[in-house]
Amino acid sequence: MARGTSGEQTGTMAQPLAGVRVVDLTRILSGPFCSMLLGDLGADVIKVEGREGDEVRRQGAIIEGMSWYFASFNRNKRSITLDLRSDEGKAVLHRLVAGADVLVENFRPGVLDKLGLGTAERERLYPRLVVASVNGYGSTGPYAERPAFDFITQAMSGFMAVNGTPETGPLRCGPPITDLVAGLYAAFGVLAALRVRDRDGRGQAVESSLMMGMVSMLAYLSASQLATGTPPPVTGNDHPIASPYGLFQAADGGVAVAPSTQAVLRRFLSEIGLEHLLAEPRFATNADRVATRSELNALIDEAMRGETQETWIARLNAAGVPCGRVQTLAEMVEDPQVAAQEMVLDIPHPGHGTVRMTGFPVKLSGTPCRVERPAPDLGAHTDDVLAEAGYAPEEIAALRESGVV
Amino acid sequence: MARGTSGEQTGTMAQPLAGVRVVDLTRILSGPFCSMLLGDLGADVIKVEGREGDEVRRQGAIIEGMSWYFASFNRNKRSITLDLRSDEGKAVLHRLVAGADVLVENFRPGVLDKLGLGTAERERLYPRLVVASVNGYGSTGPYAERPAFDFITQAMSGFMAVNGTPETGPLRCGPPITDLVAGLYAAFGVLAALRVRDRDGRGQAVESSLMMGMVSMLAYLSASQLATGTPPPVTGNDHPIASPYGLFQAADGGVAVAPSTQAVLRRFLSEIGLEHLLAEPRFATNADRVATRSELNALIDEAMRGETQETWIARLNAAGVPCGRVQTLAEMVEDPQVAAQEMVLDIPHPGHGTVRMTGFPVKLSGTPCRVERPAPDLGAHTDDVLAEAGYAPEEIAALRESGVV
Numbered sequence: 001m002a003r004g005t006s007g008e009q010t011g012t013m014a015q016p017l018a019g020v021r022v023v024d025l026t027r028i029l030s031g032p033f034c035s036m037l038l039g040d041l042g043a044d045v046i047k048v049e050g051r052e053g054d055e056v057r058r059q060g061a062i063i064e065g066m067s068w069y070f071a072s073f074n075r076n077k078r079s080i081t082l083d084l085r086s087d088e089g090k091a092v093l094h095r096l097v098a099g100a101d102v103l104v105e106n107f108r109p110g111v112l113d114k115l116g117l118g119t120a121e122r123e124r125l126y127p128r129l130v131v132a133s134v135n136g137y138g139s140t141g142p143y144a145e146r147p148a149f150d151f152i153t154q155a156m157s158g159f160m161a162v163n164g165t166p167e168t169g170p171l172r173c174g175p176p177i178t179d180l181v182a183g184l185y186a187a188f189g190v191l192a193a194l195r196v197r198d199r200d201g202r203g204q205a206v207e208s209s210l211m212m213g214m215v216s217m218l219a220y221l222s223a224s225q226l227a228t229g230t231p232p233p234v235t236g237n238d239h240p241i242a243s244p245y246g247l248f249q250a251a252d253g254g255v256a257v258a259p260s261t262q263a264v265l266r267r268f269l270s271e272i273g274l275e276h277l278l279a280e281p282r283f284a285t286n287a288d289r290v291a292t293r294s295e296l297n298a299l300i301d302e303a304m305r306g307e308t309q310e311t312w313i314a315r316l317n318a319a320g321v322p323c324g325r326v327q328t329l330a331e332m333v334e335d336p337q338v339a340a341q342e343m344v345l346d347i348p349h350p351g352h353g354t355v356r357m358t359g360f361p362v363k364l365s366g367t368p369c370r371v372e373r374p375a376p377d378l379g380a381h382t383d384d385v386l387a388e389a390g391y392a393p394e395e396i397a398a399l400r401e402s403g404v405v
Numbered sequence: 406m407a408r409g410t411s412g413e414q415t416g417t418m419a420q421p422l423a424g425v426r427v428v429d430l431t432r433i434l435s436g437p438f439c440s441m442l443l444g445d446l447g448a449d450v451i452k453v454e455g456r457e458g459d460e461v462r463r464q465g466a467i468i469e470g471m472s473w474y475f476a477s478f479n480r481n482k483r484s485i486t487l488d489l490r491s492d493e494g495k496a497v498l499h500r501l502v503a504g505a506d507v508l509v510e511n512f513r514p515g516v517l518d519k520l521g522l523g524t525a526e527r528e529r530l531y532p533r534l535v536v537a538s539v540n541g542y543g544s545t546g547p548y549a550e551r552p553a554f555d556f557i558t559q560a561m562s563g564f565m566a567v568n569g570t571p572e573t574g575p576l577r578c579g580p581p582i583t584d585l586v587a588g589l590y591a592a593f594g595v596l597a598a599l600r601v602r603d604r605d606g607r608g609q610a611v612e613s614s615l616m617m618g619m620v621s622m623l624a625y626l627s628a629s630q631l632a633t634g635t636p637p638p639v640t641g642n643d644h645p646i647a648s649p650y651g652l653f654q655a656a657d658g659g660v661a662v663a664p665s666t667q668a669v670l671r672r673f674l675s676e677i678g679l680e681h682l683l684a685e686p687r688f689a690t691n692a693d694r695v696a697t698r699s700e701l702n703a704l705i706d707e708a709m710r711g712e713t714q715e716t717w718i719a720r721l722n723a724a725g726v727p728c729g730r731v732q733t734l735a736e737m738v739e740d741p742q743v744a745a746q747e748m749v750l751d752i753p754h755p756g757h758g759t760v761r762m763t764g765f766p767v768k769l770s771g772t773p774c775r776v777e778r779p780a781p782d783l784g785a786h787t788d789d790v791l792a793e794a795g796y797a798p799e800e801i802a803a804l805r806e807s808g809v810v
Contacts, residue, residue: 013601013605013607014601014604014605016597016598016600016601017597017600029624037593041597059625060625060628060629060632061628061629061632061633063632068628068629068631068632069624069625069628069629069632071628072627072628072631073624119770136727137742137746138742138745138746138768140745140746141741141742141744141745141746142741142742142745143722143742145722146722146727146729147665147669147722147725147726147727148727149663149665149727150663151642151644151650151661151663151727152661152662152663152727152728152729153729155652155661155729155730155731155732156729156730156732156737156740156742157732157737158732158733158734158736158737159578159580160731161731161732161733161734161737162578162579162580162734163568163576163578163579164573164576165573165576167572167573168569168570168572168573168641170731171568171569171570171576171641171642172641172642173564173567173568173578174567174568174626174637174639174640175564175567175622175623175624175626176624176625177582177622179624180621180622180624181586181589181622182766184586184589184590184593185589185766185767186767187593188442188589188592188593188596188767189767189768189769191593191596191597191600192421192422192446192596192767192769192772193421193769193771193772194600195421195422195596195599195600195603196418196419196421196769196771196772198600198603199419200418200419202418202771203771204769204770204771204772205768205769205770205771206767206768206769206770207767207768207770208766208767208768209746209766211742212743212746212748212764212766213766215737215743215748215763215766216585216748216763216764216765216766217580217582217585217586218580218734218763219434219474219478219580219581219584219585220464220465220474220581221579221580221734222477222734222737222738222763223465223466223472223473223474223476223477223762224465224466224473224474225734225735225737225738226473226477226738226749226761226762226763227465227466227468227473227474227761228466229735230735231733231734231735232579232734234579235579236573236576236577237556237576237577239556245556247560256556256557256560257557258554258555258556258557260552260554264552317548317550317551317552320552321552322541322551322552322553322554322556322557323557324551324557324558324560324561325560325561326560326565326566326575327560327561327562327563327566328563328566328636329563329566329567329623329626329627329630329636329637330630330634330635330636331563332561332562332563332566332620332627332630333627333630333631335561336546336547337542337543337546337547337548337561337616338617338620339546340543340545340546340547341542341543341545341546341614341617343617343620343621344631356631356632357628357631358620358621358623358627358631359617359621360621361587361590361613361614361617361618361620361621362590362591362593362594362597362611362612362613363543363594363610363611363612363613364594364597364598364601364609364610364611365524365609365610365611365612366598366601366607366608366609366610367597367598367601367609
């Protein structure tokens with residue numbers, strides 16, 4: 001297991017977002033994923049929480065008092081508690097924002113205005129501030145005010161209509177993919193906006209949404225819809241227009257095979273002893289093979305069932321045929337490639353044991369992502385952050401006394 | 406339909422990547438998505454293609470000689486043909502790279518070395534260059550040399566194991582999600598590396614992979630696996646630990662409802678006339694309702710079947726209950742919110758009619774994404790790009806004569 005760094009060099013250059021301060025008003029998942037990505041790049045992320053803290057602190061598997069789900073999405077953040085409903089709390093927030101480069105929020109549209117951080121006020125008070133918003137549907141348009149949730153935006157975006165089988169009908173996928181995609185887009189937008197600010201001295205608003213992020217990820221399916229006016233069918237594990245393609249049966253389990261071209265297909269069939277099939281008219285072209293898919297699949301299953309998954313995967317990969325197995329999450333986290341890529345990190349959380357979490361999907365050779373600090377206990381950095389914002393010890397005590405922090 | 410801009414202001418500030426030149430060696434999907442995202446932010450993207458061009462030019466629905474799939478992933482790019490197997494072609498490539506800020510590629514690991522662009526050579530010749538690689542499994546580790554494909558990395562990442570129903574078993578999702586996520590991560594990494602380069606004058610290598618990108622998107626499912634050692638089950642449209650949650654039946658179709666908290670659940674049940682159920686012991690707590698899910702779902706279906714989707718969606722959203730309908734892609738592209746968010750663009754392609762494509766998922770208020778140019782015909786900018794790189798007309802003619810370009 002890796003120690004929380006990634007890449008060969010460490011520390012010779014400062015991280016990309018070293019010196020960038022982020023005030024983070026987000027909770028649950030989409031916004032926290034955005035601010036986590038910024039923290040992984042070295043930003044100083046100040047997570048602002050209400051007295052009860054982010055709900056995710058109480059969700060998922062909790063070990064030694066720490067939700068591992070929370071821990072994995074809130075590394076590299078500091079936590080301050082702040083009552084944003086009180087005037088004093090709003091004043092503290094403004095002082096934090098005055099010292100920040102980026103504000104991230106995933107409230108419903110309109111909440112920032114109530115905090116005195118509407119567009120006009122921001123442009124007047126904090127012209128260099130980059131404000132990133134992650135929301136359900138975008139802040140303009142007929143659905144702007146709707147509450148959102150991953151499942152609902154999977155449904156609305158068209159993603160569910162192209163996930164599933166003819167038997168299941170439209171299907172939600174397990175991971176909350178719309179939250180994560182929107183959070184990643186927002187972090188991407190923040191980097192773009194910081195570049196403009198560094199160059200021109202002007203901040204701006206960045207926005208991504210669960211629904212539109214997913215709309216942008218439908219690839220050839222949306223292209224086909226727009227070109228033909230006809231919705232693509234749900235096809236399960238079959239490819240709509242390629243054959244053979246799918247899960248085939250080795251002695252001890254399935255092997256996923258995707259022969260991407262006729263040349264790759266020839267190598268595949270050659271490896272499993274079926275190259276002669278390509279000489280038969282009913283299997284000659286892809287169109288022929290789509291028509292005879294079930295017959296061909298049965299022949300392939302028969303040819304492959306004499307050897308194990310491992311044998312086939314080694315042989316086919318060596319022959320340049322994209323293939324692999326369907327891994328459970330248990331298998332994935334033990335996968336040697338996942339280890340080599342340092343995608344499972346063991347992060348010590350003082351007082352909460354060691355938390356295992358997924359690593360960094362972006363590798364930067366010179367300035368790698370790092371876990372500089374584990375996810376914070378609720379309010380653990382309230383005093384530090386207030387002091388950095390210029391509050392005197394007695395002022396901090398007074399804020400604490402009155403329940404503002 | 407929008408005209409290819411997004412946001413209120415246009416053109417007052419230069420785009421984030423104005424003046425950034427990208428040499429783009431990518432093809433198919435993951436890499437082209439990365440370079441498209443950079444182009445949407447204003448980079449000058451030079452797509453380098455072999456004589457046959459990117460395979461996607463011949464894929465998907467083709468109208469007036471243009472693949473709409475290709476068009477939608479290659480906007481904001483210029484195209485130059487170049488034979489990278491010839492020494493002269495490699496020399497041209499090096500001249501392009503010498504004038505570039507970013508190189509993007511999605512070859513298998515090792516191909517860059519053959520082009521004279523291995524790590525050591527790059528650091529010596531082009532120390533300010535940012536090199537982004539998108540590959541299947543990462544460039545180190547036991548699977549580094551394996552050919553990859555979306556379906557295979559959906560399988561290997563664990564995604565398929567948490568997609569599907571108990572009946573279907575592990576299921577691939579329709580969209581090539583691992584390609585798109587990896588491309589987005591790579592573009593995010595490029596922006597981070599450009600920031601370092603602008604500050605420190607040093608380029609670096611950026612890498613993302615189809616498998617590891619997806620591994621990073623399993624959220625509470627991977628957190629649960631790591632915390633408990635037990636793989637989560639596939640649950641279809643049911644939420645593993647929340648009830649009620651799912652698709653319910655209105656008079657004319659399904660309504661997806663996700664009551665995220667007990668308070669929201671109360672509002673939901675109140676709207677459909679079932680608030681009294683919460684007083685009954687068998688429906689009192691979430692745990693009770695998970696145990697009685699099928700009974701509760703039947704009661705909800707019965708309560709909702711008297712009104713239409715549209716009525717319920719309006720009423721429930723107004724009550725703050727996240728809900729929506731499962732939209733086909735046909736419905737999605739006609740959705741008024743999609744229109745308001747300018748997520749379907751009509752882009753004129755001279756000689757190929759008007760191509761409709763998905764818009765920009767990231768909104769930047771001051772420097773919005775734009776379509777400055779439609780996807781290029783193969784090699785359309787060869788002469789321009791070579792001239793900009795300092796080639797004289799007779800040199801360009803000679804390169805053309807010898808089949809290098």
